[in-house]
Amino acid sequence: MTTLFSVMPAHAADGRITGLAGKCVDVAGANTANGTAIQLYDCNGTAAQTWSNPGDGTLRALGKCLDVTSAGTADGTTVQLYDCNGSAAQQWVVSSANDIVNPQANKCLDVSGNNSANGTRLQIWTCGGGANQKWSAPASGGGGTNPSGFVVSEAQFNQIFPGRNSFYSYSGLTAALSAYPGFANTGSDTTKKQEAAAFLANVSHETGGLVYVVEQNTANYPHYCDAGQPYGCPAGQAAYYGRGPIQLSWNFNYKAAGDALGIDLLNNPWLVQNDSAVAWKTGLWYWNTQTGPGTMTPHNAMVNGAGFGQTIRSINGSLECDGRNPAQVQSRVDAYNRITSVLGVTPGSNLYC
The missing domain is CATH 1.10.530.10 (Lysozyme)
Structure with a gap:
């Protein structure tokens, strides 16, 4: 599998995946049965917390794969241990931003409820950049020839x-x-x-x-302010003209894109051209x-x-x-x-x- 990002190395040499409160991704009870819960737990160096990244897009422990239950894509779908089967439910991308993403769902590995207690289930959830979605994972044993990992060199x-x-x-x-x-x-x-x-x-x-x-x-520039929006056009009447690769325009689109990306584009639309x-x-x-x-x-x-x-x-x-x-x-x-x-x-x- 060609991954989208370079893989971040683990802080630990034993292949553990650490996250919220410094705790580890853990196979509950070190149980190898299909469907065993994956949880957050104090790091203890056991095989239940030792993960490999063989370069085929999977993350493996105890000879089985990290799997999205029933190949679900909804927020809150739990993850489990399961026989490796090559399905999209077992594909993961470890990003340079320390997210672990299931591309099929386009969602991040997430600690339920941002709860750092031992035994908290892991799930997939819309990527939001919170600490409950940030991980340090083992480096890949494979890799493509394109350093960026993007399918276009x-x-x-x-x-x-x-x-x-x-x-x-x-x-x-x-x-x-x-x-x-x-x-x-x-x-x-x-x-x-x-x-x-x-x-x-x-x-x-x-x-x-x-x-x-x-x-x-430039004659179009003043036309892209919908003053009927409750937030108005704080950067100015003529500030929301088309910019960037898809020519983002209108104050409401700058607001929506900025909110989604965590960037204040409503007040600083010039970021898109700078x-x-x-x-x-x-x-x-x-x-x-x-x-x-x-x-x-x-x-x-x-x-x-x-x-x-x-x-x-x-x-x-x-x-x-x-x-x-x-x-x-x-x-x-x-x-x-x-x-x-x-x-x-x-x-x-x-x-x-």
């Missing part, structure tokens, strides 16, 4: 965008990936590459090949969480097989799809076909909306 990125603005850096993009660990890291290698290509094709279209950081028509990682994060926020005029997020469109056309619908379907502007749709499709070719992956079906 820096050389490929530069090939795709030979004339890009230096603001849209590869390092900024890879730094932003921790905000949405499931992005380009869900499903087969083909699906991962197709999603990365779909995202890059759409942002290429929105920014003229990653050239434009801000909206070029900080490359923040800009990329806003693009990933839209891609992974917003349906726009469509019926699904672009992320879900790609990982669930709906096809590239549905990403167009979610981004600008009300102006482009269903015959409204076929030239613009074709431009996006052409970019997608070109980028999938660079990545060495088939584009799949359902390319048009």
Whole structure:
């Protein structure tokens, strides 16, 4: 499995996974039966707390795998010990931000109720950055050839965008990936590459090949303040113009994206044009969480097989799809076909909306 992030080394040499209050991820009762609870417990150096990361995406103890119960994806789904079976429920990404993420659910390993008592069950939960989701885990025994772990290498990125603005850096993009660990890291290698290509094709279209950081028509700038919102437009009437790879605009979108990312973009929208990682994060926020005029997020469109056309619908379907502007749709499709070719992956079906 190609992981999205470099793996953080453990503080301890014995392969334990430590988290809240310095306690360990523990197999309850050192029981090897399928379905045994995984819990938080005082570190004691036993085999029940010794985990390996063999490089195939799994985390293993007592000869079995860390598993999401019934392959659930809902907040609060518990984790357990289970026979290793190669399923998505047993795939984990240990991020550079010290999260342990199940890409299928796009959720983090979490200590229930932020409770550090011995025996507290572990579960998956929407990643929120709290101490109950931060872990120090054993380093991988495997690893890919791309140091970033992203399915698009820096050389490929530069090939795709030979004339890009230096603001849209590869390092900024890879730094932003921790905000949405499931992005380009869900499903087969083909699906991962197709999603990365779909995202890059759409942002290429929105920014003229990653050239434009801000909206070029300054006359539009004052139009993006919805004064009817209770928080108003504290940065100014004309402060919420399009910025970044998906040209984030409107005060309510800056508010929503900022809240999701833990960044005050409502009061400081200029961060999106001054900080490359923040800009990329806003693009990933839209891609992974917003349906726009469509019926699904672009992320879900790609990982669930709906096809590239549905990403167009979610981004600008009300102006482009269903015959409204076929030239613009074709431009996006052409970019997608070109980028999938660079990545060495088939584009799949359902390319048009």
